[in-house]
Amino acid sequence: MRKILGTKKVGHTGTLDPQATGVLPVCVGKGTKVSDMLTNSDKEYVARVTLGITTDTEDIWGEVIEKKDCSHITSDMICDVAESFVGEIEQVPPMYSAVKIGGKKLYEYARGGVEIERKSRKVTIHKITVEDFADGEFTMRVACSKGTYIRTLCSDIGKKLGVGACMSALIRTKSSVFTLDMAKTIDEVRQVAQSGEVEGLIIPVDELFKEFNEIRLDADRTAKILNGMFLNVPHPDGEYRVYSNKSEFICIGRVCGNTLRIVKNFYAN
Numbered sequence: 001m002r003k004i005l006g007t008k009k010v011g012h013t014g015t016l017d018p019q020a021t022g023v024l025p026v027c028v029g030k031g032t033k034v035s036d037m038l039t040n041s042d043k044e045y046v047a048r049v050t051l052g053i054t055t056d057t058e059d060i061w062g063e064v065i066e067k068k069d070c071s072h073i074t075s076d077m078i079c080d081v082a083e084s085f086v087g088e089i090e091q092v093p094p095m096y097s098a099v100k101i102g103g104k105k106l107y108e109y110a111r112g113g114v115e116i117e118r119k120s121r122k123v124t125i126h127k128i129t130v131e132d133f134a135d136g137e138f139t140m141r142v143a144c145s146k147g148t149y150i151r152t153l154c155s156d157i158g159k160k161l162g163v164g165a166c167m168s169a170l171i172r173t174k175s176s177v178f179t180l181d182m183a184k185t186i187d188e189v190r191q192v193a194q195s196g197e198v199e200g201l202i203i204p205v206d207e208l209f210k211e212f213n214e215i216r217l218d219a220d221r222t223a224k225i226l227n228g229m230f231l232n233v234p235h236p237d238g239e240y241r242v243y244s245n246k247s248e249f250i251c252i253g254r255v256c257g258n259t260l261r262i263v264k265n266f267y268a269n
Helices: 029-039 075-083 106-111 150-161 186-194 205-209 219-226
Strands: 010-012 026-028 043-051 053-055 064-067 087-091 121-134 137-144 165-175 213-216 238-243 249-256 259-265
Touching (some): 029 259, 053 165, 075 137, 075 150, 087 150, 137 165, 205 238, 219 249, 238 259
Parallel strands (some): 213 238
Antiparallel strands (some): 043 137, 043 165, 053 064, 087 121, 121 137, 238 249, 249 259
């Protein structure tokens, strides 16, 4: 993306498994200031789950550890078990992941044949929908918090069913406000960039905060807030999109007790 766009200031917002596809927001220029917000946002996935197979990577591309008969498993059983994972749960990160322990990523230990003890982490599963169950496989639509490993969720569902399971396909369909129908492949971005129309692909930063009301400032108050001053404003408490007297998006501001201060500045480079 740096080569295609001809800029050094580019950042992605969270990794995908090597075999996964789907939404991966890329931040450019001042947009890199929202990378942490997007990385920490909720996600949605569509996963294919294969029952009766347990692997060391928790997906179909790993080494098979165990196989079990799953012919007795019904759609109702799967739905009941999947529903039991909705809410805040404890999840142990898989060995084949980018979580760092002792300065090394877990997958680096795993590739060296070393098993590291991992602490469980709290994640939230907002919704699970089970579809298309047939021949020991089903599709699972998942809405979840940041840090959720869908591979591990598939594996844990298999364990609870008593037959094991692994993930056999994964598509990220949503990350923050970005959905699959908005996504472009790298080749598509390259073609648009070569035609000189890449600006049409870039979504303005303030579009991410459309749920916030806006505050528009005059020239004097624009200068004051950009100099770090707090402003007295007649607005209810909450977070706002703040614009300059020239309609430039300045920042996300927070009003508390009629006082406006900057939370995230998007004006300066």
